[in-house]
Amino acid sequence: MKLYVGTKNPVKLAAVEHVFSEHEIISVEVSSKVSSQPFSDKETREGAINRAMECAALSMGGLGIGLEGGVMEIKESLYLCNWGALVDEKDTVYTASGARIPLPDEIWDELKKGIELGDVMEAYAKKKDVRKKEGAIGIFTNEMVTRETMFAHVIKLLKGQYEVKKNKA
Ligand SMILES: O=P(O)(O)OP(=O)(O)OP(=O)(O)OC[C@H]1O[C@@H](n2cnc3c(O)ncnc32)[C@H](O)[C@@H]1O
Ligand SMILES: [Mg+2]
Numbered sequence: 001m002k003l004y005v006g007t008k009n010p011v012k013l014a015a016v017e018h019v020f021s022e023h024e025i026i027s028v029e030v031s032s033k034v035s036s037q038p039f040s041d042k043e044t045r046e047g048a049i050n051r052a053m054e055c056a057a058l059s060m061g062g063l064g065i066g067l068e069g070g071v072m073e074i075k076e077s078l079y080l081c082n083w084g085a086l087v088d089e090k091d092t093v094y095t096a097s098g099a100r101i102p103l104p105d106e107i108w109d110e111l112k113k114g115i116e117l118g119d120v121m122e123a124y125a126k127k128k129d130v131r132k133k134e135g136a137i138g139i140f141t142n143e144m145v146t147r148e149t150m151f152a153h154v155i156k157l158l159k160g161q162y163e164v165k166k167n168k169a
Pocket of ligand 2: 036
């Protein structure tokens with residue numbers, strides 16, 4: 001079955017390929033229809049669902065996946081948050097979220113100025129393309145968990161829920 005993924009980001013695609021190795025994966029650029037830097041769980045989740053729905057529509061009876069990164073506030077802390085959505089051939093929507101860790105205040109200050117996390121991380125880590133490599137989660141966990149492994153976990157949560165539903169049908 002064809003699996004459309006709503007991103008061109010190589011790290012997100014690598015995570016999908018790792019979990020859905022038996023599927024033909026097609027990478028497409030779609031709109032998340034939320035801000036480029038989501039600032040809540042709600043908005044980040046919505047971005048993932050919007051991407052997955054557009055992918056499912058393009059797949060014509062296949063599967064669609066959307067992955068979205070964002071940040072969310074809890075009390076005095078700003079956390080990294082990530083969401084994934086899978087839309088199956090029957091238009092059922094499955095969702096799952098990823099591990100979250102607090103971000104340093106200096107990162108929050110930069111985000112408040114309207115700079116996207118990907119750009120903030122490049123300056124902070126003095127590295128290019130952090131968003132396409134280890135990600136903020138990799139930088140702040142000494143690469144114990146990278147953006148790819150974090151998204152792979154989210155995708156496993158989606159695939160597992162889909163399989164349970166399919167096995168019941
Ligand atoms: O091409 P797409 O699929 O859009 O991939 P992206 O890297 O832009 O990722 P998102 O749109 O899902 O993330 C929204 C914003 O947050 C940034 N971001 C989210 N998680 C990140 C991480 O772990 N490391 C670096 N930047 C991250 C990202 O660069 C964007 O500016
Ligand atoms: Mg983006």
